Amino acid sequence: MSTSFDFDNDSHRRFDPLRNTWVLCSPHRTNRPWQGQQEKPSTTTLPTYGSECYLCPGNMRAQGDRNPVYDSTYVFENDFAAVKVEQPDFPLTQPNQEDIEAGDKSSLLLRAEGVRGKCYVICFNPAHNTTLAELLAHALLPVISAWKSIYSSLAQRAAQGEPFRYVQIFENKGDTMGCSNPHPHGQVWCTDSIPTEPSTELTNMTAYKTQHGTCLLCDYAALESSAEGKPRVVLENEDWIVVCEWWATWPFQTLLLPKRHIPSLLDLTEEETASFADILSRLTCRYDNLFETSFPYSMGIHQAPLKGKGTACEEDGCDIAHLHVHFYPPLLRSATVRKFLVGFEMMGEVQRDLTPEMAAARLRACDEVHYKNKVVEGENEQ
Numbered sequence: 001m002s003t004s005f006d007f008d009n010d011s012h013r014r015f016d017p018l019r020n021t022w023v024l025c026s027p028h029r030t031n032r033p034w035q036g037q038q039e040k041p042s043t044t045t046l047p048t049y050g051s052e053c054y055l056c057p058g059n060m061r062a063q064g065d066r067n068p069v070y071d072s073t074y075v076f077e078n079d080f081a082a083v084k085v086e087q088p089d090f091p092l093t094q095p096n097q098e099d100i101e102a103g104d105k106s107s108l109l110l111r112a113e114g115v116r117g118k119c120y121v122i123c124f125n126p127a128h129n130t131t132l133a134e135l136l137a138h139a140l141l142p143v144i145s146a147w148k149s150i151y152s153s154l155a156q157r158a159a160q161g162e163p164f165r166y167v168q169i170f171e172n173k174g175d176t177m178g179c180s181n182p183h184p185h186g187q188v189w190c191t192d193s194i195p196t197e198p199s200t201e202l203t204n205m206t207a208y209k210t211q212h213g214t215c216l217l218c219d220y221a222a223l224e225s226s227a228e229g230k231p232r233v234v235l236e237n238e239d240w241i242v243v244c245e246w247w248a249t250w251p252f253q254t255l256l257l258p259k260r261h262i263p264s265l266l267d268l269t270e271e272e273t274a275s276f277a278d279i280l281s282r283l284t285c286r287y288d289n290l291f292e293t294s295f296p297y298s299m300g301i302h303q304a305p306l307k308g309k310g311t312a313c314e315e316d317g318c319d320i321a322h323l324h325v326h327f328y329p330p331l332l333r334s335a336t337v338r339k340f341l342v343g344f345e346m347m348g349e350v351q352r353d354l355t356p357e358m359a360a361a362r363l364r365a366c367d368e369v370h371y372k373n374k375v376v377e378g379e380n381e382q
């Protein structure tokens with residue numbers, strides 16, 4: 001038995017400073033035999049136009065609206081929005097000392113607040129069968145520009161006093177992630193409160209800045225891009241870095257972030273927008289190539305909350321925020337074997353076998369020519 005601790009072999013916990021939580025890492029289990037679920041890989045090839053698809057150009061949606069014959073990105077308000085603007089007020093329940101002393105604890109234990117907001121759907125492109133991974137960087141520019149313009153218009157409305165505080169941009173890809181329609185699309189949910197995940201991160205980033213005087217994610221990006229051998233770096237360009245972060249939960253989870261302090265999408269220069277499209281396109285392509293499948297994931301952008309009317313930027317957390325993108329893919333060891341967060345992970349803490357360093361090495365080894373295009377090239381040669 002070795003006497004020195006081996007992070008590639010010995011069980012350990014890693015600290016997640018963004019969420020103030022821990023992840024259990026058990027690298028020696030990567031060799032255990034697998035007797036669990038083996039699903040058949042999906043072999044269906046989709047057409048470029050789906051006559052039944054409610055997101056395809058020119059088609060009718062569930063509530064009777066018809067999509068225009070769009071030829072780039074297309075944004076509309078979600079027909080089945082999770083939050084809406086028009087509803088009665090319900091301010092946050094505050095503990096009522098009189099009631100509590102009289103024995104009624106409901107104001108302590110049954111707290112709530114009303115949530116107002118708006119939900120949008122963004123069709124990334126008109127082709128029913130072409131995901132972000134199959135698009136080259138320039139074709140991602142309209143998607144980024146749609147994200148920016150939704151954020152910008154909601155920010156303007158928030159500054160005028162409308163009930164918008166946080167813009168959550170995300171994409172759920174693949175039926176294993178519960179995505180009901182294969183047409184490449186994402187969503188934007190805007191709420192008048194800051195949701196738990198970004199709120200927790202902002203709290204921890206504020207505490208870090210108070211204690212150390214610097215931005216947690218600026219420090220982390222600098223640490224990873226200067227680490228010896230860059231063991232967790234998957235991809236890098238002048239402005240951006242992608243890492244399988246030290247504290248990642250999902251086997252091939254990545255964090256994509258700008259190297260300089262950029263609070264929101266609106267603070268990107270033209271060059272940074274182009275290099276963002278470049279790295280997004282290369283990362284999603286590598287994901288597809290890893291198991292030669294349309295790689296499922298939940299992807300989301302965290303950035304600055306919206307500044308309210310007449311409030312200071314400091315109290316809104318606008319400049320503490322450091323724009324970043326999380327990719328949470330569920331796949332574990334093939335196109336069909338996925339990880340589940342169950343058992344110890346629900347009851348104790350999240351756990352992983354493959355270390356982030358092993359995952360980063362696997363993603364670094366992937367090609368940046370999409371596997372579907374390689375097949376086509378091979379066929380042409382014959």
Ligand SMILES: [Zn+2]
Nearest residue numbers: 053056128183
């Ligand atoms: Zn479609």
Ligand SMILES: [Zn+2]
Nearest residue numbers: 215218261322
């Ligand atoms: Zn920063």
Ligand SMILES: [Zn+2]
Nearest residue numbers: 201302324326
């Ligand atoms: Zn985040």
